[in-house]
Structures are given as structure tokens and as C-alpha cells.
Amino acid sequence: MDFELDDEIVAFAREVEEFLDAHHDPDVFDVTRENMAQIVDTPARRAFLKKLAERGWLGMTWPREWGGQERPGVYEYVLNEALAHRGGPQTGKGVGIIGKTILAHGSERLKREFLPKILAAEIEFAVGYSEPEAGSDAASMRLRAVRDGDGWRLDGQKVWTTSAHFADWYWVGARTNPDSKHHGITLFLVPMDHPGITVKPIWTMGGAPMGAERTNEVYLDDVWVSDDYVVGEVDKGFQYISQALDLERFSMFTFGPIDERLETLVEHVRTATVDGVPVREDSGTRRRLARLVTEAEVARLLGLRVLDASMRSERDGGAPPTTEASEYKLYATQFSQRLADASMDLGGPGTQLRVGTGSAPMRGRAESTYRYTVIDTIGGGTSQVQRNIISRRRLGLPRSF
Amino acid sequence: METQLNADQVAVRDMVRRICADAAPLDRVRALEDDPVGYDPELRKALAEAGILGMAVPERFGGSALTWTEMAVVHAELGRALAPGPWFASSVLAARLLARTATTDVQRAWLPGIADGSRLVVPAWLEPGGSARATGIALRGEKVPGGYRLSGLKRHVPCASSADRLLVLFGTDAGTAIALVDPAGPGVDLEQAFSLASDTQYDVRLDDVHVADDDLVGRPGEGWSHWSATLGEALAPLAAYAVGGAERALELTVDYARTREQFGKPLGAFQALAHELADCATEVSGAELIAYRAADALDRGAPEAGRLAAMAKLYACETFRHVTRSGEQIFGGVGFTLEFDIQLYFRRAKQLELSWWSPPELEDRIADDLLTA
Ligand SMILES: Cc1cc2nc3c(=O)[nH]c(=O)nc-3n(C[C@H](O)[C@H](O)[C@H](O)COP(=O)(O)OP(=O)(O)OC[C@H]3O[C@@H](n4cnc5c(N)ncnc54)[C@H](O)[C@@H]3O)c2cc1C
Numbered sequence: 001m002d003f004e005l006d007d008e009i010v011a012f013a014r015e016v017e018e019f020l021d022a023h024h025d026p027d028v029f030d031v032t033r034e035n036m037a038q039i040v041d042t043p044a045r046r047a048f049l050k051k052l053a054e055r056g057w058l059g060m061t062w063p064r065e066w067g068g069q070e071r072p073g074v075y076e077y078v079l080n081e082a083l084a085h086r087g088g089p090q091t092g093k094g095v096g097i098i099g100k101t102i103l104a105h106g107s108e109r110l111k112r113e114f115l116p117k118i119l120a121a122e123i124e125f126a127v128g129y130s131e132p133e134a135g136s137d138a139a140s141m142r143l144r145a146v147r148d149g150d151g152w153r154l155d156g157q158k159v160w161t162t163s164a165h166f167a168d169w170y171w172v173g174a175r176t177n178p179d180s181k182h183h184g185i186t187l188f189l190v191p192m193d194h195p196g197i198t199v200k201p202i203w204t205m206g207g208a209p210m211g212a213e214r215t216n217e218v219y220l221d222d223v224w225v226s227d228d229y230v231v232g233e234v235d236k237g238f239q240y241i242s243q244a245l246d247l248e249r250f251s252m253f254t255f256g257p258i259d260e261r262l263e264t265l266v267e268h269v270r271t272a273t274v275d276g277v278p279v280r281e282d283s284g285t286r287r288r289l290a291r292l293v294t295e296a297e298v299a300r301l302l303g304l305r306v307l308d309a310s311m312r313s314e315r316d317g318g319a320p321p322t323t324e325a326s327e328y329k330l331y332a333t334q335f336s337q338r339l340a341d342a343s344m345d346l347g348g349p350g351t352q353l354r355v356g357t358g359s360a361p362m363r364g365r366a367e368s369t370y371r372y373t374v375i376d377t378i379g380g381g382t383s384q385v386q387r388n389i390i391s392r393r394r395l396g397l398p399r400s401f
Numbered sequence: 402m403e404t405q406l407n408a409d410q411v412a413v414r415d416m417v418r419r420i421c422a423d424a425a426p427l428d429r430v431r432a433l434e435d436d437p438v439g440y441d442p443e444l445r446k447a448l449a450e451a452g453i454l455g456m457a458v459p460e461r462f463g464g465s466a467l468t469w470t471e472m473a474v475v476h477a478e479l480g481r482a483l484a485p486g487p488w489f490a491s492s493v494l495a496a497r498l499l500a501r502t503a504t505t506d507v508q509r510a511w512l513p514g515i516a517d518g519s520r521l522v523v524p525a526w527l528e529p530g531g532s533a534r535a536t537g538i539a540l541r542g543e544k545v546p547g548g549y550r551l552s553g554l555k556r557h558v559p560c561a562s563s564a565d566r567l568l569v570l571f572g573t574d575a576g577t578a579i580a581l582v583d584p585a586g587p588g589v590d591l592e593q594a595f596s597l598a599s600d601t602q603y604d605v606r607l608d609d610v611h612v613a614d615d616d617l618v619g620r621p622g623e624g625w626s627h628w629s630a631t632l633g634e635a636l637a638p639l640a641a642y643a644v645g646g647a648e649r650a651l652e653l654t655v656d657y658a659r660t661r662e663q664f665g666k667p668l669g670a671f672q673a674l675a676h677e678l679a680d681c682a683t684e685v686s687g688a689e690l691i692a693y694r695a696a697d698a699l700d701r702g703a704p705e706a707g708r709l710a711a712m713a714k715l716y717a718c719e720t721f722r723h724v725t726r727s728g729e730q731i732f733g734g735v736g737f738t739l740e741f742d743i744q745l746y747f748r749r750a751k752q753l754e755l756s757w758w759s760p761p762e763l764e765d766r767i768a769d770d771l772l773t774a
Contacts, residue, residue, distance in 0.1 A: 001403060001404070001405070001406060001407070001410065001470050001693040001694075001696070001697050002402055002403045002697060003402060003404070003690075003693075003694045003697050003698075004402065004697075004701070005402055006402070074402070266771065266772075269772065270772055280768075280772045283765075286764065286765065286768035286772065287761065287764040287765070287768065289768055289771065289772075290712075290715075290763070290764035290765070290767035290768045290771070291715070291764065293712070293767065293771060294691070294712040294715055294716050294767065295716070297691055297694070297709070297712060298687035298688075298690065298691050298716060299687075301404075301687065301690035301691060301694055302683075302686060302687055302690065304402065304404055304690075305404040305686070305690060307402075308402055308403065308404040308405070309404070324686075327682070327683040327686050327687075330679070330680075330683055331683050331684075331687060384676065386679070387675065387676040387679035387680065388672075388675070388676075388679075390679035390682055390683065391669070391675035391676065391678055391679040391682075392675075394679075394682055395655050395669070395675075395678055395679070395682055396655070396659065397655065397658060397659060397667075397669035397670070397675050397678065398659075398666070398667055398669055398670040399670065400669065400670050400671060400672040400674075400675040400676075401672055
């Protein structure tokens, strides 16, 4: 048992912090975007990602053959957590989920076309799994892909495709075999500007002003995709998606934002007064805070365990961690809601004022966190879905749903 | 970074697990409930021979001076087995306290015996009506030439009837002091008390008991800081004890949920129960990680080690309590019977949560550390 990072990783973390200090820019880093801060949706954010690319920090774990450095996963972890802590754009989707799936299963052609662009931060993706009738039960997706010449014709609707309104490419699952639920889905790459694709906004509770954060409905109407843009094998898409979701649970639900919010709350308790009495002397506040810091450490450690297990599986060629990722995701996101709730309680009634209100405790952060963290226990597989995974795969209980 | 036990730690784990399976199976645990002595000589001998009783004793006094991480591994196994005996009290708390602050003569007199299993030394700390803080110690020592005369009542003293010495915390004009007291000596009266966990503990009444200056452990006035520092560190292996208990209680419950059928299917096929167990499993993972994180921080001498040890005890005991509470529910009616083992874990979990600093005291320590830094 050893919970410290090696010296060279600590040195790398310091290098990252220095780089981020030197490139601080409020247009790029905004903690009030909470977990949505990770998306690369503005020119300034894209430009920043290019700087990371120039620095050689994209694809650090990838094979050298494809421009990577074959470093252990802890480097990506350190970078992503540092970015997340500051509300910066992150590399989890392109470099992590999509890049890694293409590396593992994609054709030479897809690798040659997409991998260099990902490493140069020249491409953004939107991920289309969810449909109106296929949420937690992602394998029930219906968007149809019908054979047509040397390709497929896609028709149907997706929902909750975050990033569809600015992404370049669509990473989309479609039903290629109606007779097999789990072995009848294929993953495609489709250019987002295809004339058969229509994107409609869905406005969410997130954002400042509220509603500024969006996700999307996406309609595909007679969209022809060449066989060249099939990812891996036909009908194996759901298997790829499941593996990608294990990655997502870890790399897109970072601990950094939770840590930053906890620091904000601790700082508030340390410095605020009520009726002239320091808040830090209130025993109810002290005890609740003690529990929060304890649970935050538990969440962080569950994350380190995913990292350790995934590096072990890379080294030994075993399966990537599944239940570890589910336990982390379940615990960290449930905790992040408890923290949000506590931040409002401990900050007092003034925390109801919208984020950015100068006179509000913690400048209104408690309020925005309270709204945003609702999605944490939904996206990437809900808490209930994580519990299904843990009870079956870790505990060996029979299927209960 | 390594979030699993390494090969050496696995070897320690396997060794202690074997000892407990041989010398402390659950039927012996049951037989020793409410026992006036409270431990099995066979287990004591096996633990001594394996170097476990000397785990916190320096090598020059015949100990094995295990790392905190190894001590956590040991305690996780003792907790899994619910192995009866004052091993934590004597071999961790008393041994660390003596090693920290006693004179060399006192160390020579007691530490080798603690390590080889011939001597038991246990703390006598808490008092009725008193808190678990320095202010909770009302037992007074009256200064007399060459020593003190002690009068008062101590409670929750583990295995006092078979202990060779008690480490009694008492008040003096200079502040808290600690002295070695012979529980069989004149003026000491022992009365067994019966507890939720059916462990062996005594009320100890001291009536004008004389202790010599040579029997003092540390200087008067420094007693509380030595005691709280000692217990503060020992919370890490204690947390591991709770982790071991929680892990075993979860296994028992999962096994039951896989086999017991109602409405034509195993209990575990009901999602309400499967999800409860998934939450328990996640908490057990977290408790294990934070217990070993605290132990690792102690091994490194990290400044945050004290806070982490308190966090680990708080979280692991809460997990042990939650898992055993859920276990009772999932076992249904049989969980309430003496026959099934889950009740053994259930009762011990709550007692452990309240013992050696209860949640409010731990929370206060954590908050102090966090907010005054
Ligand atoms: C802001 C936002 C962004 C998103 N971004 C994306 C994206 O970019 N790409 C994408 O593909 N998807 C995205 N999603 C979709 C997200 O993954 C789904 O919302 C999620 O998987 C849950 O599906 P659902 O909303 O249909 O809820 P449902 O599946 O209808 O679930 C409703 C409730 O029922 C529970 N439930 C469902 N099945 C079970 C079961 N078997 N056992 C117990 N309880 C169950 C759920 O836990 C939940 O509490 C996004 C969602 C939102 C809101």
C-alpha cells in the first residue's frame, strides 16, 4: 500500500501547475461552469488545447507509433485533474475515449485520419449513444443503419448529444441488426456538417445565466456513411461502448472540481463570521465539515484505485477496471451532491443568490454547484446503473432488473 | 502508488488469517463472550510466537516493530475474525505509550513481556460522567513524598483482571499524569461490566492506591499529550480492524442473499437489496483505502497523518456499523437470533464506533486540524 505519486510524477504535476499559472485566462478557465467546464466549445478553449498539444501533453499514454509517448496513465490523470480543478477544458473525450477506442479497434484508415488530428487538437467530437427510448438501457438504441452499397444509410433520432452544436465529428451508435440487442449495434463516425443532420438545442438547468449550458437533440435523415467510417467491426459497437463507458466514468467525472468546491467551502468556514462570531467555532459546522473532508478523501482514494488498476491492466494486459470505476463514479458523484447541499446549508440563506453575486457567500458558488451536480449522478450511467454493475460483477448477485 | 497489499503485506495477512482460523474460530469467539478473562491462551501464544504481540515494541526490547501498514494488516485480520483479547490495548496502545515516554527501566520491565506474551498492560482512561478528553479525567492523584495516592473510578478497562499492569491516567496539580498500577494490588477493586459487544471489561475502583514516582510514565502534566498522541496514531490500525469486520460481515450477507429464496428467487435478485449491498461494498472499498492511507502516512511521518487516522477511524467504523445494520435487515428474522453469526459483527460494530473516541470527538479533532492550520 502506497498512496503517493512517484517523484517524477510529482515533478510533472508541478510542471503542469506552472504551465497553467502562466496560461491563466478567464475565458478558458471558469470553475463556475462546474463539470461542463471540460468541453472544448469556444475558440479560446480550442486554442488552449492546441497549446497543450504543442507541449506534447496530448496522447501521453498512446503508442509511439501513433504519436504518443507510451507513458503510464497517471500522467493523463495528473493533467486532467489539474485542468478540472481550475475549470479548464479537458482531453478526456478525444484523447481518452474516442482515441483509445480507435487505437484498440479502428482500421488503419481511421487511425491515420483521426489520431493525428486528435493529438493536434484539431478536432472535436460529439458522442451519440442516448436516444429518447434508450437511456440507461443504451443497448436498446434504435437509430437505424441499413446497408446501402459500400456503406450504410442512417435514420433516426438521438438525444442528449452534448457538443453536437460545435463538434466536427459525430461518434454515433446505430442499430445494424434488429435481431440481437447486444450484438446488433455498430459505431460510426459521421461529419457533423452532413446536410442530413439537424441539431436542436435542449436548455439545461446549468449555466450562468441559468440555462446557458445546453445539450442537444440530433436528427439523422438519410445520412449515408461509407464502410470506411465504421469503427471496428459491424455489430460490435455495444462492446466498444461499454468499454468506453468504463473509461468515461473515471476520466469525465474527475475529482478536481469536487476538491475545488471543498476548498471553497473550507475557506468560507475559516474566514466567515455570523453576528460577529467566527463560523469556524460553530460545532455543528465543524462536525459536518469534518465528515465532508473525510468523504472527499474516500472519493479521491477510490479514484486512485481506478488509476492504479488501469495501469496494472495496461502493464499485465488484463481487463481494464470495471467495478472499481463504478464504485468511484457512484461514490464521488453522490458525494458531490452531499457537498453541494452542505455548502448551501453551511453558507446560510445567502447562498440562494445566483453564482457571481459579489455579496453572496462563496460568490454564489454553492447555488451553481447545487444545480449542476444533479447531472453527475445521471450522465455516464446513473447511480442505479452503477449499483447494478457492482452488485452483479463485484458481488456476484443475480440480475435484479 | 500501489492501492493493493504488496507481497510482504499479503504474507502477514495470510499468517494472521491462519492463526485466527486455528485459534479464534467463531465458536471460540462465542465461548469467550462475557468471559471474565476474555482471551484464549492458545491465541495469545500463537500471536506472540508470530511476533504479532510485539508489533509495536522496538526490536531492542524483543519486539518486531512492524510498520503501521503491517499493523493495519494485522488488525484487519483480527477484525475479520473478531478475535477476542486485549491485543490492541496492550500490544499497540500500551506498547506505544511506554516506548514513547517511559524510562528505560520501565521499558525494560514491561516491553519484552508484552512482546513475548507473558505480560499484559492495558490503559485505564475513561471515567463515568467524564468525556474522552483531558477534562474527562477526574481521578486525582494526591502528591505524597516519593509518589502519589490515587482515588477514583475508571471504566471500560479491557481485561483488567488478567492484566499485569494498568496505565492509569490521573490528574495532578501539574496536569494529567500516567502511572503503572498493579490491578491485584491493595486498594484496587475490580468489577466486571457487561457490554453490547460482550467483550471483557471492568470497572476499576482505586481507593488510596499508592504509586511510586518510579511507576510514572512520562512527566506529570505531559500525560494527556502523550496519551492523545498515542491513541491518535493507533486509530489507523483500529480503523483497519473495523474494515476487516465490515468486509467479513458483507461476505456473510452476500452469501446469504445469494442462497436464501423468497418469491421464487434469491434475495439478491431484488434490486432494493442488491443496491443496498452495492453501497455497502463501495463503502467497504473506501474504508479500506482510507485506513491504509492513514497507516501509510504514519509510516512516512507525513504531517497530515494524525488527521487521516481520525478520518479513517470515523469512516471505517461508520462503514462497519452500516454494513452490519444492513446485514441484520437482509438476514431477516434469523439475523436477530443468536445462532446466526451476523449478530456478533453487528454488536461489535456499534461498540467500536463509540470506543477509542466516538464520532463527535473524531470530528472535532479533524476540524481542529483543518481549521487551525
Ligand atoms: C446534460 C446531459 C448531457 C448528456 N450528454 C450525453 C452525451 O453527450 N451523449 C450521450 O449519449 N448521452 C448523454 N447524456 C445522456 C445520459 O447518459 C442519460 O441521461 C443517462 O444515461 C440516463 O438515461 P435517461 O436520461 O434516459 O434516464 P432513464 O434511463 O429513463 O432513467 C430514469 C431513472 O430510472 C432509473 N433506472 C433506469 N434503468 C434502471 C434499472 N435497470 N435499474 C434501476 N433503475 C433504473 C435511472 O437510474 C434513473 O433514476 C446526457 C444527459 C444529460 C442530461
